[in-house]
Amino acid sequence: MRSTRRILARGRWGAAFLAAVGAACAHPGGAPAPAGEGRGMFRHAVDSLVGLPAFRDAHLGVLVVDPEGGDTIYSHDAGKLFLPASNMKLVTSAVAIARLGLDYRWVTTLAARGPVRDGTVEGDLLVFGRGDPTVSDGMRGDAMRPLRDIADSLYARGIRRVAGRVVLGADVFPGPTIGFGWSWDDLDDPDGAPVDELLFNDGFGVLHVRGADRPGVAPIVVTTPARTYPAVRVLARTVTAADSARLRARPLRAVRDTARGIVVVRGTIAARDTASLAVPFPDPDAAYLAALRQALQDRGISVDGRPVDAAGAVDSLVRIASPPLRDVLPAMLKPSQNQMAEMLLRTLALVETGVGRADSARRVETAQLEAWGAAPDGFVLRDGSGMARYDYLSPETVVHVLDAMRRSPAFDAFYAALPIAGVDGTLRTRMRGTPAEGNVHAKTGSLANTRSLSGYATTRDGRRVIFSVLCNNWTAPSALVLAVEDSIAARIAALRLR
Template sequence: MKLRVLGAVVAVAAGFSLTSSGGAVAVGNEALTADLDAILADNALKGADVGVTVRDANSGEVIYTRQGAKRSQVASNLKLLTTAAAMDLLGPDYRWKTELLTSGTRSGATLNGDVVLRGGGDPTMSRVRYQALADALKASGVTTVNGSLVVDDKKFDSNPLGPGWAWEDVPFSYSAETSALTLSPDAKFSAGTVVVRVKPGATTGAPVVVTTEPSNDHVQIVSTATTNGNAGITVQREQGTNRILVSGSTWAEVTALTTVKDPTGLVTSVFQKALQANGITVTGGVKRQEAPAGAAVLATDTSMKLSELMVPLLKDSNNMLAEVLVKTAGKSFGNGVNQLSTKWAGLGVDPNVVEVFDGSGLSRYDQFSPDDLTSVLIKAKTKPWFSAWQASLPVAGVDGTLVSRMKNTPAAGNVKAKSGSLTGISGLSGYVKTAAGRDLVFSVVQNNYVLFNNPKNIEDRVAVRLASDGGSSIAPQIQSVPQQRKAPEQDRAKVPAQERFDVECSWIGTC
């Protein structure tokens, strides 16, 4: 892990100079300053740490800043930096490969030697695409492998979880393990997970029927759930195991995502089933090791371009896609961040005044500032990949994690921004065009807010004010709506999804 310098340093972005203090600083717009000051004076922010920076998107001129240089946790706003640096380092046309290889020899329908499934880190691989690799082996005429199935996930190191991730999040789909051989069971590319499908039994009181997609022998379902009442179904993986516990009751079909321990093992099970479906017998069992040098390629699956992957990554705030970028850059979390950091200066970020430990922002060790986030947004405009990258950001009131936010306001269809959510942390950073036609970038980062105040209200009111001319057009957004306080010990998996502000809405299926 590269050691970065911390301390009371004012961030000086490449090409821009910002001045920030504990109070607000604004330039030439008293009405805007007064409105933003009023929003940030909301009682919901009492005791919280809030940083705000607003700048001209073209010149970099500071329009408004309050604690803009102060480092804090920015949650998924960090994906702006990760994706921009990856587009620079790997290139927008980068693709991942998953290969089937062998160093064996053919004798009729028999392959004498091992067959190797080698992962390149493609997080979008699916059961269907692994099946296609098995189909290609069958199409070549092989029906027997007189050797082993070798699975090679050595493209990445063996540490599957990022530094500073919360241990209690590990069973949830937004905190899955990262592996060079992985699988996504859904269209949103939830890598490292399986879909658990719960169907009611034939009669009242009967056990429910639980299946997984894809079908596999890697996880074990342990169900006490019944066909009775509407108490609801809880699906959660037991810590440190692949036992998936299903409890509760239901009359209706329910689906849920849960992570798996060791995604390589899941892929191995799925690929074995694909070989069996083709009538291919492997005599020597399974080995985990690196493919032998000089092995011949039998079949290859190639992913979509990196620029195309930006859409699900940023629109849905997909953590696992972001972490794949880090490990693709440098095999491990530490070296991957260091490799990406070679591109930070070109994005207006000094590597010596920030702390970054992962790609998604899940790490509680990450420290970044609103000033730096706006620098990334400004510098990205100068890059050849900018159009595709900006088009991948959620649009207020239209799609992604902002689909339900700022509807019927001047920000709707206008604000293109990355949201971020963790317990006690919320942020929104992106682009907005004012009523007068001026292009701005902005970043609002909130830390240490209390859970029964919705922090998204503050961010939305700032964004709506920037998109409007003030006055009555922002009135509907001015009132905060406190939520019912939850007991600290309450199981987060049982808190109604629509009441959770500590995760991105896309992670729990509410947007």
């Protein structure tokens, strides 16, 4: 707990308070909790953590249950509502597993509007997307790979030219492309990238900037994974190394110009220096279609892009299936990928109701949560990722979801997809050196004044316990909140229930 001590020592907390924190947390970041402690000792320890003076002004909910024994091991404000942050992804993924199944695949169809003659699509090439979230560097190693596969399939069918345009076939995800209640200042970050029926590279690209050889010249900017999107206007300038140090107040930054649909690069960079800037795409469909046009042209299929008669017959050319949902889950849950969760939410709505809107998905999720035993007043659902500050879950609801997954035939895949303490995902650096390391499988959650940790821990005597810790609205250092979460998880792993 040394790092937490350093942070607290700079604040308003005194030495006596620090000693109390150290005793209550039992060094969650260092030495393990006492081996084989019983229920009474566990409850006393968690009571001490929940009752820390630092949490006097905080909202903290904790629920720990032994589902096999049907026993509540610990409960504190477990029926109250909390902002869950990315713990919302537990709901999204669990309901998707229940309704879609682990083998669900997204199918993208390419069709010609108008006749195909002598290798030429005489009209537009239509792309009918249904929310495939896997066209990304994270899932495929190179987001262009599945688009090259499409180009290869069209080339194999003899297509060499598209006389019209490459356009969206149908708007199956109508409505807003961002979540209800997302914070405005998140929208310039890849975590806040919008989504639609076509999604390329989780909704963001990377601008690779290299300073020119001499000062006063605009730097060179290259975009990846697609080199043709987004369009970039460079207003940045190259300066000398000395000037770069002097002008630190003018760092490189990428700003979206939503009116023009471009990205503007401003600031300064030293000659021959390099930098990378991640930027969300202003239009998800446009990004996918631009990347596909690039893949077609690279394969030798030209795209004229001229307007054509939109009334021609539509004939299917190629159907491409994504990897299954079982492969998507770890790519979404371990790093806590927001856009995948939003795509999954809209897919759930599209499949179950025929309308790919978040509000349609909420009706599906509500029915499923109540079927799992969650109280109707134990949740408020607004998005799929937990970015919305209008999402609310109680620890009781989270535990119902986790218990439903425990009893599901899909449990092994769900369990493996969660971050593992001290091993991978958002828990890779947490709980190392404690009984929780390699044991706890849990989902984190993090927004301003919100931290969550919910999942499974196996006790020292082999019982799999479900827990949920949700905390909102504190004024203490965030490191203390994480230390308390980790201490609770480590103590569960050290429990003896038999």
